[in-house]
Amino acid sequence: MLQHTAGNEAGRSTPIVTVENLVKRFGHFTALNDVNLSVAAGEKIVLCGPSGSGKSTLIRCINHIEKHDGGRIVVDGVELTGRMDDINGVRREVGMVFQSFNLFPHLSVVENCMLAPMKVRALSRAEAHERAIGLLRKVRIHDQANKYPGQLSGGQQQRVAIARALCMQPKIMLFDEPTSALDPEMVKEVLDTMAELARDGMTMVCVTHEMGFAREIADRVVFMDRGAIVEEADPETFFRAPRTERARDFLGQIIH
Protein backbone atom coordinates (compact mmCIF):
# COMPACT_ATOMS: atom_id res chain seq x y z
CA MET A 1 0.00 0.00 0.00
CA LEU A 2 2.63 2.52 0.99
CA GLN A 3 5.26 2.64 -1.66
CA HIS A 4 8.26 3.31 0.46
CA THR A 5 9.59 0.90 2.97
CA ALA A 6 12.58 2.90 4.13
CA GLY A 7 13.28 1.89 7.70
CA ASN A 8 14.73 4.33 10.15
CA GLU A 9 18.28 3.04 9.75
CA ALA A 10 18.40 3.33 5.98
CA GLY A 11 16.36 6.51 5.99
CA ARG A 12 18.56 8.56 8.28
CA SER A 13 21.00 9.47 5.57
CA THR A 14 18.51 10.87 3.07
CA PRO A 15 16.49 13.80 4.35
CA ILE A 16 13.12 14.04 2.64
CA VAL A 17 12.36 17.42 4.16
CA THR A 18 15.02 20.03 4.75
CA VAL A 19 14.20 23.34 6.36
CA GLU A 20 17.06 25.85 6.58
CA ASN A 21 17.07 29.22 8.28
CA LEU A 22 13.34 29.50 7.82
CA VAL A 23 11.78 32.88 8.52
CA LYS A 24 8.05 33.55 8.43
CA ARG A 25 6.46 36.87 9.28
CA PHE A 26 2.87 37.97 9.60
CA GLY A 27 3.15 41.71 9.06
CA HIS A 28 5.64 42.91 11.63
CA PHE A 29 5.26 39.82 13.76
CA THR A 30 7.91 37.15 13.27
CA ALA A 31 6.21 33.79 13.67
CA LEU A 32 9.26 31.69 12.74
CA ASN A 33 12.77 32.88 13.24
CA ASP A 34 15.69 30.93 11.79
CA VAL A 35 14.20 27.46 12.06
CA ASN A 36 16.26 24.48 10.93
CA LEU A 37 14.80 21.02 10.66
CA SER A 38 15.64 17.96 8.71
CA VAL A 39 13.35 14.97 8.41
CA ALA A 40 14.70 11.65 7.22
CA ALA A 41 12.60 9.31 5.11
CA GLY A 42 10.60 7.09 7.44
CA GLU A 43 11.23 9.28 10.44
CA LYS A 44 8.45 10.25 12.84
CA ILE A 45 8.72 13.64 14.44
CA VAL A 46 6.49 15.05 17.13
CA LEU A 47 6.38 18.84 17.31
CA CYS A 48 5.26 20.35 20.56
CA GLY A 49 5.37 23.65 22.35
CA PRO A 50 3.14 26.28 23.88
CA SER A 51 0.29 27.91 22.02
CA GLY A 52 1.50 30.47 19.51
CA SER A 53 5.00 29.02 19.33
CA GLY A 54 4.76 28.49 15.56
CA LYS A 55 4.13 24.75 15.25
CA SER A 56 1.24 25.08 12.82
CA THR A 57 3.05 27.76 10.87
CA LEU A 58 6.08 25.50 10.46
CA ILE A 59 4.20 22.52 9.07
CA ARG A 60 2.02 24.76 6.92
CA CYS A 61 5.17 26.19 5.37
CA ILE A 62 6.31 22.68 4.47
CA ASN A 63 3.45 22.28 1.99
CA HIS A 64 3.36 25.97 1.20
CA ILE A 65 -0.05 26.73 2.62
CA GLU A 66 1.91 29.56 4.21
CA LYS A 67 4.54 31.32 2.10
CA HIS A 68 7.87 31.70 3.87
CA ASP A 69 9.77 34.97 3.88
CA GLY A 70 13.32 33.70 4.23
CA GLY A 71 15.42 30.56 4.22
CA ARG A 72 14.98 27.38 2.23
CA ILE A 73 12.52 24.51 2.24
CA VAL A 74 13.34 21.45 0.17
CA VAL A 75 10.81 18.63 0.01
CA ASP A 76 11.63 15.40 -1.79
CA GLY A 77 14.37 17.15 -3.74
CA VAL A 78 12.25 20.11 -4.83
CA GLU A 79 12.87 23.53 -3.38
CA LEU A 80 9.75 25.51 -2.61
CA THR A 81 10.04 28.82 -4.38
CA GLY A 82 6.96 30.67 -5.55
CA ARG A 83 6.48 28.49 -8.66
CA MET A 84 3.08 26.86 -8.82
CA ASP A 85 4.38 23.78 -10.66
CA ASP A 86 6.87 23.08 -7.90
CA ILE A 87 4.31 23.78 -5.20
CA ASN A 88 1.71 21.40 -6.58
CA GLY A 89 4.45 18.86 -7.31
CA VAL A 90 5.39 18.98 -3.64
CA ARG A 91 1.82 19.04 -2.37
CA ARG A 92 1.08 15.83 -4.26
CA GLU A 93 3.67 14.09 -2.14
CA VAL A 94 2.72 15.68 1.17
CA GLY A 95 -0.51 14.73 2.92
CA MET A 96 -1.99 16.93 5.58
CA VAL A 97 -4.49 16.32 8.34
CA PHE A 98 -6.07 19.30 10.06
CA GLN A 99 -7.37 19.83 13.56
CA SER A 100 -10.81 20.65 12.16
CA PHE A 101 -10.87 17.74 9.64
CA ASN A 102 -11.87 19.98 6.71
CA LEU A 103 -13.75 17.23 4.92
CA PHE A 104 -15.88 18.30 1.97
CA PRO A 105 -19.41 18.33 3.42
CA HIS A 106 -21.19 17.99 0.08
CA LEU A 107 -19.36 14.81 -0.88
CA SER A 108 -19.81 11.36 0.61
CA VAL A 109 -16.96 9.78 2.53
CA VAL A 110 -15.76 7.75 -0.44
CA GLU A 111 -16.11 10.72 -2.80
CA ASN A 112 -14.03 12.82 -0.44
CA CYS A 113 -11.29 10.24 -0.89
CA MET A 114 -11.69 9.91 -4.66
CA LEU A 115 -11.66 13.55 -5.70
CA ALA A 116 -7.96 14.41 -5.59
CA PRO A 117 -6.67 11.10 -6.99
CA MET A 118 -8.98 11.55 -9.99
CA LYS A 119 -8.25 15.23 -10.55
CA VAL A 120 -4.58 15.33 -9.63
CA ARG A 121 -3.29 11.79 -10.18
CA ALA A 122 -5.60 11.20 -13.16
CA LEU A 123 -6.95 7.92 -11.81
CA SER A 124 -10.10 6.55 -13.37
CA ARG A 125 -13.25 6.58 -11.26
CA ALA A 126 -12.98 2.81 -10.76
CA GLU A 127 -9.32 2.96 -9.74
CA ALA A 128 -9.94 5.87 -7.38
CA HIS A 129 -12.91 4.03 -5.87
CA GLU A 130 -10.92 0.88 -5.30
CA ARG A 131 -8.07 2.78 -3.69
CA ALA A 132 -10.46 4.81 -1.54
CA ILE A 133 -12.29 1.74 -0.26
CA GLY A 134 -8.97 0.05 0.46
CA LEU A 135 -7.75 2.94 2.57
CA LEU A 136 -11.11 3.45 4.26
CA ARG A 137 -10.91 -0.20 5.24
CA LYS A 138 -7.45 0.41 6.62
CA VAL A 139 -8.77 3.18 8.89
CA ARG A 140 -11.73 0.88 9.66
CA ILE A 141 -14.47 3.09 8.34
CA HIS A 142 -15.34 1.48 4.98
CA ASP A 143 -18.81 0.57 6.25
CA GLN A 144 -19.58 4.31 6.34
CA ALA A 145 -18.27 4.95 2.82
CA ASN A 146 -21.54 6.29 1.44
CA LYS A 147 -22.43 8.52 4.36
CA TYR A 148 -21.77 12.23 4.44
CA PRO A 149 -19.20 13.76 6.80
CA GLY A 150 -21.95 15.49 8.79
CA GLN A 151 -23.37 12.10 9.72
CA LEU A 152 -20.15 10.86 11.34
CA SER A 153 -18.61 11.38 14.75
CA GLY A 154 -15.51 13.55 15.09
CA GLY A 155 -13.21 10.56 15.43
CA GLN A 156 -14.70 8.94 12.34
CA GLN A 157 -14.36 12.17 10.38
CA GLN A 158 -10.73 12.49 11.31
CA ARG A 159 -10.04 8.92 10.20
CA VAL A 160 -11.72 9.72 6.89
CA ALA A 161 -9.47 12.77 6.61
CA ILE A 162 -6.44 10.53 7.14
CA ALA A 163 -7.68 8.11 4.48
CA ARG A 164 -8.34 11.00 2.10
CA ALA A 165 -4.77 12.19 2.46
CA LEU A 166 -3.39 8.66 2.06
CA CYS A 167 -5.31 8.19 -1.20
CA MET A 168 -2.81 10.55 -2.81
CA GLN A 169 -0.08 8.08 -1.78
CA PRO A 170 2.00 10.79 -0.16
CA LYS A 171 5.59 10.29 0.93
CA ILE A 172 5.13 12.45 4.01
CA MET A 173 2.18 13.06 6.28
CA LEU A 174 1.75 16.24 8.28
CA PHE A 175 -0.65 16.31 11.22
CA ASP A 176 -1.72 19.53 12.91
CA GLU A 177 -3.20 18.65 16.29
CA PRO A 178 -5.40 15.94 14.78
CA THR A 179 -7.00 15.01 18.09
CA SER A 180 -7.44 18.42 19.73
CA ALA A 181 -10.95 18.95 18.44
CA LEU A 182 -12.14 15.50 19.48
CA ASP A 183 -14.12 14.35 22.47
CA PRO A 184 -11.81 12.40 24.78
CA GLU A 185 -13.36 9.03 23.98
CA MET A 186 -12.52 9.44 20.29
CA VAL A 187 -8.89 10.40 20.68
CA LYS A 188 -7.69 6.84 20.93
CA GLU A 189 -9.18 5.59 17.67
CA VAL A 190 -7.40 8.37 15.78
CA LEU A 191 -4.08 7.87 17.59
CA ASP A 192 -4.27 4.13 16.93
CA THR A 193 -4.75 4.84 13.23
CA MET A 194 -1.74 7.13 13.25
CA ALA A 195 0.38 4.62 15.15
CA GLU A 196 -0.47 1.99 12.57
CA LEU A 197 0.57 4.34 9.81
CA ALA A 198 3.83 4.93 11.63
CA ARG A 199 4.46 1.19 11.84
CA ASP A 200 3.94 0.97 8.08
CA GLY A 201 6.97 3.22 7.69
CA MET A 202 5.30 6.50 6.77
CA THR A 203 7.33 9.66 7.29
CA MET A 204 5.34 11.75 9.74
CA VAL A 205 5.52 15.19 11.27
CA CYS A 206 2.88 15.52 13.97
CA VAL A 207 1.97 18.52 16.01
CA THR A 208 0.42 16.97 19.08
CA HIS A 209 0.38 17.19 22.82
CA GLU A 210 -0.45 13.52 23.20
CA MET A 211 2.66 12.55 25.07
CA GLY A 212 1.81 8.88 25.27
CA PHE A 213 1.65 8.81 21.50
CA ALA A 214 4.94 10.72 21.25
CA ARG A 215 6.68 8.20 23.53
CA GLU A 216 5.33 5.31 21.58
CA ILE A 217 6.01 6.32 17.99
CA ALA A 218 8.26 9.39 17.78
CA ASP A 219 11.88 9.03 16.76
CA ARG A 220 12.43 12.60 17.78
CA VAL A 221 10.55 15.22 19.76
CA VAL A 222 11.03 18.79 18.62
CA PHE A 223 10.13 21.46 21.14
CA MET A 224 9.33 24.96 19.87
CA ASP A 225 8.86 28.21 21.68
CA ARG A 226 8.36 31.74 20.39
CA GLY A 227 9.03 30.90 16.77
CA ALA A 228 12.20 28.89 17.29
CA ILE A 229 13.21 25.29 17.89
CA VAL A 230 14.45 25.23 21.46
CA GLU A 231 15.17 21.59 22.04
CA GLU A 232 15.28 18.32 20.10
CA ALA A 233 15.72 14.89 21.57
CA ASP A 234 14.47 11.34 21.45
CA PRO A 235 11.24 11.06 23.44
CA GLU A 236 12.80 9.12 26.30
CA THR A 237 15.40 11.83 26.92
CA PHE A 238 13.05 14.70 26.30
CA PHE A 239 10.42 13.56 28.77
CA ARG A 240 12.81 12.30 31.41
CA ALA A 241 15.36 15.06 31.35
CA PRO A 242 14.44 18.15 29.35
CA ARG A 243 17.46 20.40 29.07
CA THR A 244 15.82 23.80 28.94
CA GLU A 245 13.80 25.64 31.52
CA ARG A 246 11.10 26.38 28.95
CA ALA A 247 10.65 22.75 28.03
CA ARG A 248 10.42 21.84 31.73
CA ASP A 249 7.73 24.50 32.25
CA PHE A 250 5.85 23.28 29.23
CA LEU A 251 5.96 19.64 30.29
CA GLY A 252 4.92 20.65 33.78
CA GLN A 253 1.85 22.30 32.35
CA ILE A 254 0.67 19.55 30.06
CA ILE A 255 1.40 16.63 32.35
CA HIS A 256 0.03 18.53 35.41
Added chain:
Amino acid sequence: MNSLDFSIVLQAWPYLWSGLLFSLALTAVAFVVGLVLGTCLALVQHFEVPVLGKLVRGYVALMRSIPLILVLFWFFFLVPIVLGHLSGNGRPVPIGATWTAFITFGLFEAAYYSEIIRVGLRAVNKGQFEACQALALSTFDTYRSVILPQVLRVASPIILSQTIILFQDTSLVYVLSLTDLLGAASKLAQLNGRLVEMYLVIAVVYLAISSAASQCVASLRKRYAIAGR
Protein backbone atom coordinates in the same frame (compact mmCIF):
# COMPACT_ATOMS: atom_id res chain seq x y z
CA MET B 1 -74.20 41.78 -9.09
CA ASN B 2 -74.26 38.92 -11.54
CA SER B 3 -73.06 35.53 -10.41
CA LEU B 4 -69.62 34.26 -11.30
CA ASP B 5 -69.34 32.33 -14.55
CA PHE B 6 -66.18 30.27 -14.86
CA SER B 7 -67.16 28.65 -18.14
CA ILE B 8 -65.67 31.69 -19.78
CA VAL B 9 -62.31 30.75 -18.31
CA LEU B 10 -62.58 27.28 -19.71
CA GLN B 11 -63.13 28.66 -23.20
CA ALA B 12 -60.24 31.03 -22.80
CA TRP B 13 -57.95 28.34 -21.43
CA PRO B 14 -55.82 27.75 -24.58
CA TYR B 15 -54.93 31.42 -24.69
CA LEU B 16 -54.17 31.56 -20.96
CA TRP B 17 -52.12 28.39 -21.33
CA SER B 18 -49.94 29.94 -24.01
CA GLY B 19 -49.46 32.95 -21.73
CA LEU B 20 -48.47 30.66 -18.86
CA LEU B 21 -46.04 28.79 -21.09
CA PHE B 22 -44.41 32.06 -22.06
CA SER B 23 -44.05 33.05 -18.39
CA LEU B 24 -42.53 29.69 -17.54
CA ALA B 25 -40.19 29.72 -20.55
CA LEU B 26 -39.01 33.21 -19.72
CA THR B 27 -38.44 32.23 -16.11
CA ALA B 28 -36.57 29.07 -17.06
CA VAL B 29 -34.30 30.77 -19.59
CA ALA B 30 -33.60 33.71 -17.27
CA PHE B 31 -32.85 31.23 -14.49
CA VAL B 32 -30.30 29.27 -16.52
CA VAL B 33 -28.68 32.30 -18.16
CA GLY B 34 -28.75 34.19 -14.87
CA LEU B 35 -27.20 31.36 -12.92
CA VAL B 36 -24.37 30.67 -15.36
CA LEU B 37 -23.60 34.32 -16.00
CA GLY B 38 -24.22 35.27 -12.37
CA THR B 39 -21.69 32.66 -11.23
CA CYS B 40 -19.13 34.09 -13.66
CA LEU B 41 -19.81 37.64 -12.47
CA ALA B 42 -19.48 36.54 -8.86
CA LEU B 43 -16.16 34.82 -9.57
CA VAL B 44 -14.77 37.85 -11.42
CA GLN B 45 -15.51 39.95 -8.34
CA HIS B 46 -14.32 37.24 -5.95
CA PHE B 47 -10.94 37.01 -7.68
CA GLU B 48 -10.77 40.80 -7.89
CA VAL B 49 -9.81 40.59 -11.55
CA PRO B 50 -8.18 43.94 -12.41
CA VAL B 51 -10.49 46.42 -14.17
CA LEU B 52 -13.07 43.77 -15.01
CA GLY B 53 -13.84 43.25 -11.32
CA LYS B 54 -14.67 46.94 -10.90
CA LEU B 55 -16.76 46.98 -14.09
CA VAL B 56 -18.77 43.98 -12.93
CA ARG B 57 -19.27 45.58 -9.52
CA GLY B 58 -20.71 48.65 -11.24
CA TYR B 59 -22.90 46.59 -13.52
CA VAL B 60 -24.36 44.63 -10.63
CA ALA B 61 -24.97 47.77 -8.58
CA LEU B 62 -26.68 49.44 -11.54
CA MET B 63 -28.94 46.50 -12.35
CA ARG B 64 -29.95 46.15 -8.74
CA SER B 65 -30.83 49.79 -8.34
CA ILE B 66 -33.12 50.36 -11.30
CA PRO B 67 -36.56 48.80 -11.81
CA LEU B 68 -36.76 45.89 -14.22
CA ILE B 69 -39.37 47.69 -16.29
CA LEU B 70 -36.89 50.46 -17.01
CA VAL B 71 -34.21 47.96 -17.96
CA LEU B 72 -36.66 46.39 -20.39
CA PHE B 73 -37.23 49.74 -22.07
CA TRP B 74 -33.56 50.45 -22.27
CA PHE B 75 -32.66 47.16 -23.80
CA PHE B 76 -35.49 47.40 -26.27
CA PHE B 77 -34.07 50.66 -27.59
CA LEU B 78 -30.38 50.33 -26.75
CA VAL B 79 -29.50 46.81 -27.86
CA PRO B 80 -30.49 47.43 -31.51
CA ILE B 81 -28.31 50.56 -31.56
CA VAL B 82 -25.34 48.74 -30.02
CA LEU B 83 -25.76 45.87 -32.47
CA GLY B 84 -25.92 48.41 -35.29
CA HIS B 85 -22.60 49.88 -34.22
CA LEU B 86 -21.04 46.46 -33.88
CA SER B 87 -22.22 45.38 -37.31
CA GLY B 88 -20.46 48.41 -38.77
CA ASN B 89 -23.06 50.21 -40.80
CA GLY B 90 -24.44 52.10 -37.81
CA ARG B 91 -28.07 51.35 -38.59
CA PRO B 92 -30.03 49.93 -35.63
CA VAL B 93 -30.63 46.20 -35.82
CA PRO B 94 -34.05 45.47 -34.31
CA ILE B 95 -34.04 42.29 -32.30
CA GLY B 96 -37.73 42.09 -31.54
CA ALA B 97 -39.66 42.08 -28.31
CA THR B 98 -39.24 38.39 -27.51
CA TRP B 99 -35.45 38.43 -27.76
CA THR B 100 -35.37 41.62 -25.77
CA ALA B 101 -37.37 40.01 -23.00
CA PHE B 102 -35.20 36.88 -22.83
CA ILE B 103 -31.91 38.81 -22.93
CA THR B 104 -33.02 41.41 -20.41
CA PHE B 105 -34.41 38.95 -17.92
CA GLY B 106 -31.27 36.83 -18.17
CA LEU B 107 -28.92 39.77 -17.66
CA PHE B 108 -31.06 41.22 -14.89
CA GLU B 109 -31.26 37.95 -12.99
CA ALA B 110 -27.52 37.45 -13.40
CA ALA B 111 -26.93 40.58 -11.34
CA TYR B 112 -29.12 39.35 -8.50
CA TYR B 113 -27.78 35.79 -8.51
CA SER B 114 -24.18 37.02 -8.67
CA GLU B 115 -24.69 38.98 -5.49
CA ILE B 116 -26.10 35.92 -3.72
CA ILE B 117 -23.21 33.76 -4.94
CA ARG B 118 -20.58 36.38 -4.12
CA VAL B 119 -21.75 36.52 -0.53
CA GLY B 120 -21.85 32.72 -0.45
CA LEU B 121 -18.26 32.50 -1.68
CA ARG B 122 -17.10 34.70 1.15
CA ALA B 123 -18.88 32.51 3.67
CA VAL B 124 -16.99 29.32 2.74
CA ASN B 125 -14.77 28.12 5.56
CA LYS B 126 -11.07 28.82 5.05
CA GLY B 127 -10.33 25.21 5.92
CA GLN B 128 -12.04 24.05 2.73
CA PHE B 129 -9.56 26.01 0.64
CA GLU B 130 -6.65 24.71 2.70
CA ALA B 131 -7.81 21.12 2.32
CA CYS B 132 -7.88 21.64 -1.46
CA GLN B 133 -4.40 23.12 -1.42
CA ALA B 134 -3.09 20.26 0.68
CA LEU B 135 -4.52 17.81 -1.87
CA ALA B 136 -2.78 19.72 -4.70
CA LEU B 137 -6.08 20.48 -6.45
CA SER B 138 -5.82 23.20 -9.08
CA THR B 139 -7.69 26.45 -8.55
CA PHE B 140 -10.13 25.40 -11.26
CA ASP B 141 -10.87 22.04 -9.67
CA THR B 142 -11.06 23.64 -6.24
CA TYR B 143 -13.84 25.95 -7.34
CA ARG B 144 -15.62 23.57 -9.65
CA SER B 145 -15.66 20.50 -7.46
CA VAL B 146 -15.48 21.83 -3.92
CA ILE B 147 -16.29 25.50 -3.45
CA LEU B 148 -19.05 26.26 -5.95
CA PRO B 149 -21.12 23.14 -5.27
CA GLN B 150 -21.17 24.08 -1.59
CA VAL B 151 -22.02 27.71 -2.30
CA LEU B 152 -24.83 26.78 -4.69
CA ARG B 153 -26.28 24.33 -2.20
CA VAL B 154 -26.23 26.77 0.66
CA ALA B 155 -27.56 29.56 -1.54
CA SER B 156 -30.20 27.45 -3.29
CA PRO B 157 -33.11 28.52 -1.07
CA ILE B 158 -32.34 32.21 -1.65
CA ILE B 159 -31.77 31.63 -5.35
CA LEU B 160 -35.10 29.86 -5.62
CA SER B 161 -36.87 32.63 -3.70
CA GLN B 162 -35.39 35.13 -6.12
CA THR B 163 -36.65 32.98 -8.98
CA ILE B 164 -40.20 33.06 -7.61
CA ILE B 165 -40.03 36.85 -7.71
CA LEU B 166 -38.70 36.58 -11.24
CA PHE B 167 -41.65 34.42 -12.25
CA GLN B 168 -44.06 37.05 -10.96
CA ASP B 169 -42.08 39.80 -12.69
CA THR B 170 -42.53 38.17 -16.09
CA SER B 171 -45.84 40.07 -16.24
CA LEU B 172 -43.78 43.21 -16.95
CA VAL B 173 -43.29 42.09 -20.53
CA TYR B 174 -46.59 43.80 -21.29
CA VAL B 175 -44.51 46.96 -21.90
CA LEU B 176 -43.02 45.17 -24.89
CA SER B 177 -46.51 44.13 -26.03
CA LEU B 178 -45.73 40.52 -25.20
CA THR B 179 -48.34 38.32 -23.61
CA ASP B 180 -47.56 36.35 -20.49
CA LEU B 181 -50.12 34.74 -18.20
CA LEU B 182 -51.27 38.00 -16.60
CA GLY B 183 -51.23 39.76 -19.96
CA ALA B 184 -53.39 37.04 -21.51
CA ALA B 185 -55.87 37.24 -18.66
CA SER B 186 -56.16 41.03 -18.82
CA LYS B 187 -56.70 41.03 -22.56
CA LEU B 188 -59.45 38.43 -22.29
CA ALA B 189 -60.97 40.20 -19.33
CA GLN B 190 -61.26 43.44 -21.30
CA LEU B 191 -62.80 41.56 -24.20
CA ASN B 192 -65.44 39.60 -22.37
CA GLY B 193 -65.89 41.79 -19.33
CA ARG B 194 -65.32 38.89 -16.93
CA LEU B 195 -62.60 40.56 -14.90
CA VAL B 196 -63.36 38.93 -11.59
CA GLU B 197 -63.35 35.35 -12.89
CA MET B 198 -60.21 35.90 -14.94
CA TYR B 199 -58.23 37.49 -12.18
CA LEU B 200 -59.44 34.97 -9.63
CA VAL B 201 -58.37 32.05 -11.76
CA ILE B 202 -54.94 33.34 -12.61
CA ALA B 203 -54.37 34.36 -9.01
CA VAL B 204 -54.94 30.71 -8.16
CA VAL B 205 -52.47 29.67 -10.84
CA TYR B 206 -49.81 32.06 -9.53
CA LEU B 207 -50.51 30.91 -6.01
CA ALA B 208 -50.22 27.26 -6.95
CA ILE B 209 -46.93 27.69 -8.79
CA SER B 210 -45.36 30.00 -6.26
CA SER B 211 -46.35 27.92 -3.27
CA ALA B 212 -45.09 24.75 -4.93
CA ALA B 213 -41.78 26.54 -5.41
CA SER B 214 -41.86 27.78 -1.82
CA GLN B 215 -42.32 24.20 -0.69
CA CYS B 216 -39.13 23.38 -2.58
CA VAL B 217 -37.36 26.24 -0.85
CA ALA B 218 -38.47 24.98 2.53
CA SER B 219 -37.37 21.43 1.84
CA LEU B 220 -34.02 22.63 0.47
CA ARG B 221 -33.48 24.62 3.63
CA LYS B 222 -34.26 21.61 5.75
CA ARG B 223 -32.08 19.31 3.73
CA TYR B 224 -29.00 21.50 3.82
CA ALA B 225 -29.53 22.38 7.42
CA ILE B 226 -28.99 18.69 8.17
CA ALA B 227 -26.19 18.03 5.68
CA GLY B 228 -24.25 21.18 6.55
CA ARG B 229 -22.08 20.04 9.43
